[in-house]
Amino acid sequence: MKQTHDKKGLIVIGGGITGLSTGLTWALNQDVKDNPVLIIEKEPKTGGYVTSYEREGFIFDTCQMIPNLSDILGYLGIDIDLKKFKGYYMRIFLVNPDTDEVKIIELPSGVETFKKWLMETYPREADQIEKFLDYSRSMYLELFDLKVEMGIADILKALVKCPKIVFNGTKTFHNYFSKFKISEPEVKEIFNVFAEFSALPSERVAAVVPISAMNSLLDGTFRPTKGFIELPKKIEERYKSLGGELMLNTKVIDILMENGQVKGVKLESGEEIYSDYVVTTIDPKVAMIDMVGLETLRDLDAKYAKKAEYVKMSTSSINLSIGLDDKIDLAALGLDCGYNVITTGEDSYDRLFDAYEKGEIGFTDKRFHIGVVCPSLTTGGKPNITVRITPMALADWEELRENDYAKYKERKEKWADFFINKVEKYLIPNLREHIVVLDISTPATYARYSGSPTGAIYDMAPYTDNFGRTRLKMRTPVKGLFQPKFVHGVFGCLLAGMQVNDMILEGKIMNGNARYKV
Ligand SMILES: Cc1cc2nc3c(=O)[nH]c(=O)nc-3n(C[C@H](O)[C@H](O)[C@H](O)COP(=O)(O)OP(=O)(O)OC[C@H]3O[C@@H](n4cnc5c(N)ncnc54)[C@H](O)[C@@H]3O)c2cc1C
Structure with a gap:
């Protein structure tokens, strides 16, 4: 010793x-x-x-967005230049895989703007939408009165100060949302996308998590101007x-x-x-x-x-960091927004999750759910996009990487191809022609880097x-x-x-x- x-x-x-x-x-x-x-x-x-990493002159980030951290950064004494997303916070490309029709739903930033937009866009259910958003906002604010370690006295206090959290604490987002009797399919799709931000389907995730993510990100979404x-x-x-x-x-x-x-x-x-x-x-x-x-x-x-x-533990991921030439006009494609989700909607994420739980990849031409972000339009630098895919299990990715690198490379390129095809088809026409650099992270990358045996992200x-x-x-x-x-x-x-x-x-x-x- x-x-x-x-x-x-x-x-x-x-x-x-x-x-x-x-x-x-x-x-x-x-x-x-x-x-x-x-x-x-x-x-x-x-x-x-x-982290941020460089590939052939392109700088890529792992993370893509953060809520307003000013209170915490102020406490820690950290001064960091952050750029706020303006305009659309998120766009959802809802694909009908049978007809290839795409419905684009654009969600504006700001809690009140978002609420007003939802109520005006779906007037038939404006009352239910308002109730859902107001109740959820108030539940989110209750978090500020919650204790980390609760003794009996704290539990009693929580019943008075945080009743919504106490009442909904063990509910899934799906059960919680059902209570508000919103039947409009598009509205359901919108809120399911928030649930899926935590990489769990709405039928599994604790309601408080998407509610907090939604509220804090709608209050303001940022990224560091000089990279994460x-x-x-x-x-x-x-x-x-x-x-x-x-x-x-x-x-x-x-x-x-x-x-x-x-x-x-x-x-x-x-x-x-x-x-x-x-x-x-x-x-x-x-x-x-x-x-x-x-x-x-x-x-x-x-x-x-x-x-x-x-x-x-949570899911792992496949991530494509894509450097592009400067002939592509990403702004004209509306990519100057927080997040884009290309999804076949309905129960897609649930079924992808079922496959994930069996260690399989459930993505097919008829079922997908893909996140696309364009960091360069927010914080500058050479044109690039990031394509994020969850859920992904570690399964045999690590074993393959160690024992048969050629096969590992072939498999990750096959999946990169699949996801690039979808982005090209539904969001960025002729994407492939403009690709200069492609860096693919797999569950094996995340497991190796973090030391997590499942590559949980x-x-x-x-x-x-x-x-x-x-x-x-x-x-x-x-x-x-x-x-x-x-x-x-x-x-x-x-x-x-x-x-x-x-x-x-x-x-x-x-x-x-x-x-x-x-
Ligand atoms: C691709 C990706 C995208 C993401 N996007 C976002 C986003 O947009 N917004 C957001 O808020 N969050 C995002 N996250 C999640 C966020 O990055 C993580 O929640 C957070 O960084 C976790 O930080 P941590 O310090 O708890 O763990 P980690 O970042 O995993 O840090 C643990 C550290 O411990 C080290 N370590 C492990 N084992 C040992 C050992 N035995 N001895 C010594 N050191 C060890 C590791 O090297 C690592 O540095 C993303 C994550 C990933 C992977």
Whole structure:
């Protein structure tokens, strides 16, 4: 056993957005000379899934949009230039696969504008639409009064202050939406698309998740003008300026414990680093099952162990980053908007999800659901688009990549071809002629990069029995070990890093609240 480091106040495993936010919040609230904080990251740079990469002069981002983060970034002391999407927030290309007819539905930004537009476009159900949107807005605002860890008194308070969340907390979005008796098929399609943003069908996802995503994104959707890499870069700079320590290219292989108390971590090099507080931000299955171990967890808390064993992770993805020549007029195609979804609608996502659950790919000419974003029209740079496809299972992608690279390449190119055909047919005519660079990420890419055994891109999936009060809790049964991993997306990750410090500091930062209030 080697030890070359002093004992730390806090060790953070993983330097993605959750890890960076955790480390920075600690550095902001502790004297790091007495209580040093160390982030350990296996890759040569921080950011995890939030990154930008260069291919033949084109800069691509993994992430595509974030809600207004100004409160949190203000707290963290991060100044970052963000560009707001104007005009349409989203366009849905609803394809009838039998006739090839396409209905384009354009959703304007802004909560009130969106509401007015929906009510005017679908006047027959204007009352129900208004009720649905108002109720959902008010449920979303209740989140600001919710506590992360609820004792009996908090539960009683929640009944008064957050009744809509309490009442709908275990409902799927489908059940929740049905209550409002909206029958217009197009309106259903619109809200199902919001549900599918969380990469679960509306019949599976906890209602609160799409409601929050819809409200926060309608309030304002942004992307960093200099690429998403700016986010981790700026947080890392600030963290280091406050004395935070960072080890890159360093893999944690074990979490050290003694008598139910965390003691530190063991690195791949064999070195051990000690601390009474460890925050893990890597895949929960790896941390809880491989590192802590189910037996240890069972001895401490059988219920938690069971939850950790069966926790459901989110889907993986195929992502096409496409660099284009400058002869293409993307603005004329209306691509200067937040997000485009090309979908065969109805139960397409449910059926794609059924296939995903069996480890299969359910996309066919008659059934697809594809996201298309054009970053260059928002934040400049050489013309490019990103095509995002979920749900995708890891299945044998990784095995193929390792054992038969030629076959792996052939398969990923086949699927890239399939999705490019659809984008060309329904959104960008002659797309293929303009392609200069094509970079294809598969579930194997995401698994390799993040260290998640399933290549999950959105952390734990927000099924009703895997989210909210039924989620795998942030405070683990191992004393001093925390796992702030339960809300996917940049916003949730930044917030989780603050929440976990709030827990350690007994409410000093957010008073135990789920949301940060200035
Ligand atoms: C293609 C894609 C598009 C997305 N689009 C959006 C979007 O538009 N908007 C949005 O808000 N969110 C989006 N997300 C989700 C968002 O990026 C993630 O929710 C978020 O980045 C997760 O951050 P994290 O720090 O919790 O985890 P990660 O980013 O996975 O970070 C974990 C870190 O831990 C490191 N690590 C793993 N194992 C070890 C180990 N044993 N030792 C040391 N280090 C280790 C990893 O290298 C990684 O850096 C997207 C994700 C993907 C993949």
